[in-house]
Amino acid sequence: MQANEKEIPVYVFMGFLGSGKTTFATDTLLKQNFTEGKKSLLLVCEDGEEEYDTKELEKRNIFVEMITEETLTSDHLIELGKKYEPENVLIEYNGMWELDRLFNIRVPRGWTVVQVISFVDATTFDMYINNMKKIMIDEMRNADMIIFNRCDENTRKGEYRRSIRAVNRRAMIIFENENGEADTGEDDVELPFDISGPTIELAEEDFGLFYVDAAEEPDKYVGKKIRFKAQVHKPSNYAKDTFVPGRFAMTCCAEDIAFVGFKCYYKGAKRLHDRDWVIVEGTIGKEFYPEFQGEGPVIQAESVAMTSPAADNLVYFTY
Numbered sequence: 001m002q003a004n005e006k007e008i009p010v011y012v013f014m015g016f017l018g019s020g021k022t023t024f025a026t027d028t029l030l031k032q033n034f035t036e037g038k039k040s041l042l043l044v045c046e047d048g049e050e051e052y053d054t055k056e057l058e059k060r061n062i063f064v065e066m067i068t069e070e071t072l073t074s075d076h077l078i079e080l081g082k083k084y085e086p087e088n089v090l091i092e093y094n095g096m097w098e099l100d101r102l103f104n105i106r107v108p109r110g111w112t113v114v115q116v117i118s119f120v121d122a123t124t125f126d127m128y129i130n131n132m133k134k135i136m137i138d139e140m141r142n143a144d145m146i147i148f149n150r151c152d153e154n155t156r157k158g159e160y161r162r163s164i165r166a167v168n169r170r171a172m173i174i175f176e177n178e179n180g181e182a183d184t185g186e187d188d189v190e191l192p193f194d195i196s197g198p199t200i201e202l203a204e205e206d207f208g209l210f211y212v213d214a215a216e217e218p219d220k221y222v223g224k225k226i227r228f229k230a231q232v233h234k235p236s237n238y239a240k241d242t243f244v245p246g247r248f249a250m251t252c253c254a255e256d257i258a259f260v261g262f263k264c265y266y267k268g269a270k271r272l273h274d275r276d277w278v279i280v281e282g283t284i285g286k287e288f289y290p291e292f293q294g295e296g297p298v299i300q301a302e303s304v305a306m307t308s309p310a311a312d313n314l315v316y317f318t319y
Helices: 021-031 054-059 074-084 125-131 133-142 157-165 204-216
Strands: 008-014 040-044 062-066 088-092 111-121 145-151 172-177 199-201 225-233 242-250 257-261 277-289 294-306
Touching (some): 021 040, 021 088, 021 111, 040 074, 054 062, 111 133, 125 133, 145 157, 157 172, 204 225, 204 242, 204 257, 204 294, 242 294
Parallel strands (some): 008 088, 040 062, 040 088, 145 172, 199 225
Antiparallel strands (some): 225 242, 277 294
8 A cells, every 4th residue: 555545454353154243333333423424335145044135334434335255346446435435344245155265356446455354153162163164263263353242151162262263363352141241251161281289291182272271371381391292393493402392283174284383492403303393391471472473381391302203283262
């Protein structure tokens, strides 16, 4: 975007039919006056269970346009940009469409995505994650805020939060009850490893759960001793006395495997090689991670010993 070009903020609402996108948008636009009277364009990509009151929205200088798969094109969006010349753009995106269709499309000059919100019906989350996992994971991965609505006493908030953190460390996660009020009660998940003893001993299969929990709550681990099996990764931009002990993890499907781990300081790191299997013993600390957009765990290793490979090359983020 050129320096003299005006930025037009774009807000994207994602989620499957019935997830609460339209309700949230209506409440935000009408009751909370989000756009403050500025000319705004609302692009609706599906017929929801609830409909927008277009006449009421137009009183607030908000104009609604329906978008189909055929009309989600650069040319059509440019036409709408010229027609309305909006100061804000809001997109209620169809949860069944691939996100690449939206994020890779050429949009009018100045249009800049500033926030992506994903809505999840907590009562159907398990069904969708089991049957449409790739689409769900793509939504979770790209969201800046994830809102679980219709939560009740049976909602496994702690488990859901850790599932999200496996693919997205930066998103704000909010749980709302059936009345739309923030549900602040925590649903703690019992970890399969003991963090109360002198040393945390991780079983091979538990590294994924440790990674998610430590990334979510690093303060809980600072100062604790730990011993675990991992593979070596040596990023080219790391110092000679630094490496990443971690594991390859499946976050979605066989095509979606990533290496996860934490920075580790060790004087003998220069003798290690990528993909070596090692036993790491050290103390957990904390420092700023750019990719976390905040502080995350680090390990000060006292010893790193070569060992045999794990029984399973992959770790997972479930029990």
